[in-house]
Amino acid sequence: MSAAREESRVPGREPLTAPVEDYLKAIYAIGRGSGAAATNEIAQRLALAPASVSGMVRRLADQGLLAYERYHGVKLTESGRRAALRTLRRHRVIEAYLAEALGYPWDRVHEEAERLEHAASDELVDRMAATIGEPEVDPHGAPIPTKDGSVDETEYTSLADLAVGASGVVVRVADEDPEMLRYLGELSILPGKRITVRSRAPYDGPITLGSGRQEISIGPALASHVLVAPLADRAGKRG
Amino acid sequence: MSAAREESRVPGREPLTAPVEDYLKAIYAIGRGSGAAATNEIAQRLALAPASVSGMVRRLADQGLLAYERYHGVKLTESGRRAALRTLRRHRVIEAYLAEALGYPWDRVHEEAERLEHAASDELVDRMAATIGEPEVDPHGAPIPTKDGSVDETEYTSLADLAVGASGVVVRVADEDPEMLRYLGELSILPGKRITVRSRAPYDGPITLGSGRQEISIGPALASHVLVAPLADRAGKRG
DNA sequence: GAAATAAGTTAGTATGCCCTAACTTTTACC
DNA sequence: GGTAAAAGTTAGGGCATACTAACTTATTTC
Numbered sequence A, B: 001m002s003a004a005r006e007e008s009r010v011p012g013r014e015p016l017t018a019p020v021e022d023y024l025k026a027i028y029a030i031g032r033g034s035g036a037a038a039t040n041e042i043a044q045r046l047a048l049a050p051a052s053v054s055g056m057v058r059r060l061a062d063q064g065l066l067a068y069e070r071y072h073g074v075k076l077t078e079s080g081r082r083a084a085l086r087t088l089r090r091h092r093v094i095e096a097y098l099a100e101a102l103g104y105p106w107d108r109v110h111e112e113a114e115r116l117e118h119a120a121s122d123e124l125v126d127r128m129a130a131t132i133g134e135p136e137v138d139p140h141g142a143p144i145p146t147k148d149g150s151v152d153e154t155e156y157t158s159l160a161d162l163a164v165g166a167s168g169v170v171v172r173v174a175d176e177d178p179e180m181l182r183y184l185g186e187l188s189i190l191p192g193k194r195i196t197v198r199s200r201a202p203y204d205g206p207i208t209l210g211s212g213r214q215e216i217s218i219g220p221a222l223a224s225h226v227l228v229a230p231l232a233d234r235a236g237k238r239g
Numbered sequence C: 001g002a003a004a005t006a007a008g009t010t011a012g013t014a015t016g017c018c019c020t021a022a023c024t025t026t027t028a029c030c
Numbered sequence D: 001g002g003t004a005a006a007a008g009t010t011a012g013g014g015c016a017t018a019c020t021a022a023c024t025t026a027t028t029t030c
Helices: A018-030 A039-046 A050-062 A078-102 A109-116 A122-131 A178-186 B018-030 B039-046 B050-062 B078-102 B109-116 B122-131 B178-186
Strands: A066-068 A074-076 A167-173 A194-200 A207-211 A214-218 A226-231 B066-068 B074-076 B167-173 B194-200 B207-211 B214-218 B226-231
Touching: A018 A039, A018 A050, A018 A074, A018 A078, A039 A050, A050 A066, A050 A074, A074 A078, A078 A109, A078 A122, A078 B122, A109 B122, A122 B078, A122 B109, A167 A178, B018 B039, B018 B050, B018 B074, B018 B078, B039 B050, B050 B066, B050 B074, B074 B078, B078 B109, B078 B122, B167 B178
Parallel strands: none
Antiparallel strands: A066 A074, A167 A194, A167 A226, A194 A207, A207 A214, B066 B074, B167 B194, B167 B226, B194 B207, B207 B214
16 A cells, blocks of 8 residues: 555656546557647547547647647657657557466457556566567557667558459458457458458458468458558559 | 446446545555544555545445444445455455566565556456466465455564564565565565564664574564564563 | 544645537538 | 538536645543
């Protein structure tokens, strides 16, 4: 039980609140690399009212974490970007650790990490990473930022955009929806899996894939959540 | 005013906030077994103003977690006790896990656990416990409550109360002060260690101990933070 | 057992973060 | 290029938790 509640800082990090870290993560995810994040999109990702975002965004700008121009969205400052990447590192290392060291199924690591990322110190996260061999990606294939704040920001191709005949290796799947993850698991569409687009039905219809020795068929909504590294054999992207 | 709040439950636990969990832990620690907890003592443990405690205590009573009589302190209800023990289990399992699985030094597990206990799900805590073999005590020797809410509440003797000539096994040390823990570590006064009181200087002076093949001397303030299970050989308690 | 002291409470205020309702600015379209 | 729709903002509240200052109740002391 803590006496001396004083500062209660987490070692190696300014004491950002959980909501603030969530805002920064969301803004990073939206404007990855460059673009500005729209108030409405932040609100949607965080399941908040746009008005709430306006208020918070102003405070974050005052703290120097965001560059904010009224009516024109926000961008992370360098300091904001660093804070976002620290949180992202925490999140993904925790996900990887839960899966690797504690046998968590990949569809449930996200939710647990979502809470732990705000409580774990950098030291804990670094120990976790070391214990499981400094992984470079989380269980869904998302790259883990390094301690010094760099990330692989390669933009991969969505499976929904891969042309018929093209092959690729699944590098990453969206991590938030447990049901979707379980389904992808059943189909064994997992990071590392090599797949080939065999056919696409018209009007955004099902996509048929060759994957290993089996053939499977998925809808475009699902396909859009699967990112692949195209293999240079026959075809490229589809417009 | 407040009634049951819906959303965002942590699996297997009512959605208590971090402050509430801290209050319950503190109240449990104060009145362990029976007694009522005084407002001032709660305030001191949590490093809060007494007025803040009055306010919170009323709300917790409204929620059925405390029995509260104005001007006469509080006691945990059965529901409050269960909640306190869940948090305590989380705390101690996490401490044990950090030490065992991640190589944390015993003087730093407390602080980290203090934050994680509010974010970890019961499932995570149970997986941690299973992974390190269902420990019964944390690294400082404190008993870990079981999932179904029972704890060993044995009251041990403080080393400060052990009579000259008496022997005992260290079962537990206070866990909050890292510096003290490092010092105890240097002296290798650790849970499991067998010690004998060789002499006591008068006027609350230093206590000389035989411990293994060495002889060490500690002050009564430190000794009061070391709990021992007396061995029935020569003498009993003092005072 | 009354006065002094300690302990505890209420009142009023602050902060962080959220909401809805109403208003303003930007954008998109004919 | 003016107007409707979309996007964003401000105004005004609410809730949880904390604080200080002032008041009340309980306990101690002579």
